[in-house]
Amino acid sequence: MYSSDASLGRSARFAFRVCAFVLSCAGIAGMHGVAGAQQYPERPIRIVNTFPAGGSGDAVVRIVLERVGKALGQPFVIDTRAGASGAIGTAHVAKAAPDGYTLVLGTASTFGTNSSTQKNLPYDPVADFTPVINMATTPYFLLVNPSVPAKNLNEFISHANANKGKLNFGSFGTGSSNHLAYELFKQATNLDIVHVPYKGGAPLITALLGGEIQSSMDVYATSNQHVKAGKFRVLGVASANRFFLTPDVPTLREQGHAVEGGTFFALLGPAKMSPQIVATLNREVNKVLQMPDVREKLAAIGVEPVGGSPEVLAATVTAEIQKWARLVQARNLKFD
Numbered sequence: 001m002y003s004s005d006a007s008l009g010r011s012a013r014f015a016f017r018v019c020a021f022v023l024s025c026a027g028i029a030g031m032h033g034v035a036g037a038q039q040y041p042e043r044p045i046r047i048v049n050t051f052p053a054g055g056s057g058d059a060v061v062r063i064v065l066e067r068v069g070k071a072l073g074q075p076f077v078i079d080t081r082a083g084a085s086g087a088i089g090t091a092h093v094a095k096a097a098p099d100g101y102t103l104v105l106g107t108a109s110t111f112g113t114n115s116s117t118q119k120n121l122p123y124d125p126v127a128d129f130t131p132v133i134n135m136a137t138t139p140y141f142l143l144v145n146p147s148v149p150a151k152n153l154n155e156f157i158s159h160a161n162a163n164k165g166k167l168n169f170g171s172f173g174t175g176s177s178n179h180l181a182y183e184l185f186k187q188a189t190n191l192d193i194v195h196v197p198y199k200g201g202a203p204l205i206t207a208l209l210g211g212e213i214q215s216s217m218d219v220y221a222t223s224n225q226h227v228k229a230g231k232f233r234v235l236g237v238a239s240a241n242r243f244f245l246t247p248d249v250p251t252l253r254e255q256g257h258a259v260e261g262g263t264f265f266a267l268l269g270p271a272k273m274s275p276q277i278v279a280t281l282n283r284e285v286n287k288v289l290q291m292p293d294v295r296e297k298l299a300a301i302g303v304e305p306v307g308g309s310p311e312v313l314a315a316t317v318t319a320e321i322q323k324w325a326r327l328v329q330a331r332n333l334k335f336d
Contacts, residue, residue, distance in 0.1 A: 040100055040277050041074040047267070048104045049080045050089030056221055056301055057105050060136050060265040063297045067288040072280070085176065086110035087122060094128035098270040100277035103132065106266040109177050112320030116328040117175030117335045125321065130273035131266070131313040133285045136303040139239035139262035140181050140217035142252065143232045148214050153235045153255045156215075157189050164192040170204045170213040173197045175335045178217045180324055181238055181261025183331055185217070188257040208232065217261065220245055221302030238262060244304055265303065266313050278310055 047065060049058055058078065065076040081089030090110045096102035104110070111125045123129075142153070148167075150156035160167050171179035174197040186193060196213050198204040201222060207213045209231055220243065226232040236252040237243050238261040252259040267281065288294055289305040298305055327333070 040274075040280060041072055043101065044074050045069070045072075045076050045100065046079050046102050047076050048089045048093050048102065049078055050082060050086035050105065050110055051080075051107070052082045053078075053080045056138065056219065056263075056303060057107060057265050059301045060298065060303060061105055063294060063301075064135050064285060064288055067291065067294060068281075068284045071284050071287070085114055085118070085173075087114055087118060090114075090125075091122040093268075094123040094270060096270050098130065098272040098274075100269060100273055100281070103267050103269045103281075104129075106264070106268045106317075107177075108261075108263040108320055111266065111268070111317045113175065113177050113180050113324045115321045116324040117180070119335065125317060126314075128271050129268045130271055130278060131268050131310040131317065132273075132278055133282045133310065134264050134266040134306045134308060134313045134316060135285060135289065136298055137262060137264040137306050138219045138221070138303045139237050139243055139260070140178055140219060141223055141227075141237050141243075141246075141249070142185065142215070142217055142235045143208065143223055143227075144215045144235060145208055145211050145213070146230065146233050147211050148233070150235070151233070153252070153257075156235055157191065160189075160191045160193055165194060167215065168194045168196045168213040169215040169217075170196045170198055170207050171216065172200055172204060177261065177263055180327060180333075181217050181259070182215075183333065184261060184327055185238070185252065185257065185259045187327065187331060188252075188259050219262065219302060224302065245299060245302065264306070264316065266316075268313070282310055 047061055049061060051057055061078055069075040081092055086107060086109050090104055093102055093104035114121055115125055144150060144156060148156065148159065150159050169182050171182060173179065179195065179197065193215065198207060204216060205222060208216050209226065217238065223232055227234050234249055236255055237246065237249050238252050238259050240253065240260055242249065242251055267285065286307045289307045295305055
């Protein structure tokens with residue numbers, strides 16, 4: 001079984017390692033560069049997608065990195081290596097040469113929740129990687145089946161309190177990012193709602209549509225069509241600010257519950273990548289994320305461009321790791 005105390009210990013070490021990474025980035029790039037970095041890239045760049053093809057992450061990579069590849073004169077080639085909540089593909093990149101030709105599409109699972117839910121995680125999400133840039137993000141929406149007699153968040157909380165242990169919420173699977181996000185919501189509201197894990201997003205949506213479960217959390221891209229059709233009711237968004245595509249939907253924080261959960265789509269490489277290569281990739285991705293047509297395409301798949309520095313991504317990863325470690329310990333969650 002998983003020990004949450006060990007999780008907190010790891011998160012503290014992660015924070016220390018991130019500080020070391022930030023300090024190394026502040027040094028003179030020429031002192032740490034690798035041979036040939038100034039000519040980078042000289043061949044195609046492989047980006048490992050750690051979840052099945054066809055999802056939002058796959059779309060983000062194609063939208064953003066196709067344009068980056070044109071700017072750099074070399075294409076990005078997607079290598080899908082799914083399994084173990086993204087751990088298989090992520091571990092593969094951790095062992096790759098730090099030459100800038102093998103990168104990973106990092107998410108809130110692979111660089112966040114996995115550290116608290118997988119006992120023998122085959123990689124260290126901080127020590128084994130070089131952050132490059134956070135490309136995009138999307139939050140979770142709190143959803144209920146319309147059969148639930150609640151038109152807003154407070155009514156749902158009251159209904160759940162009046163029916164302790166009788167309502168169910170679903171997730172993509174035990175230990176998945178939306179499972180832990182809902183546990184964070186339960187902690188904030190002190191609700192007694194039963195977890196029902198499913199094997200992925202499709203069966204989860206089917207269960208919520210059919211009323212097999214009464215509530216769940218999911219992203220805009222998956223849930224919006226059902227919300228518009230009146231098949232789901234959205235009670236709030238789990239983010240610091242309102243989601244740009246749904247400005248009329250209040251955050252859970254606005255409604256008195258500081259709950260944030262969702263996923264991000266980031267680029268990272270193996271540890272010890274040349275700062276020159278990191279700077280090149282970061283600069284070109286930031287440029288592409290400012291292009292109006294790219295932003296429109298990202299909005300069409302329900303994600304918001306982010307951008308920024310490698311240090312910002314490093315801080316995001318550390319914050320995610322620590323947040324979920326605290327939750328797992330506080331809720332005494334157990335994972336095989």
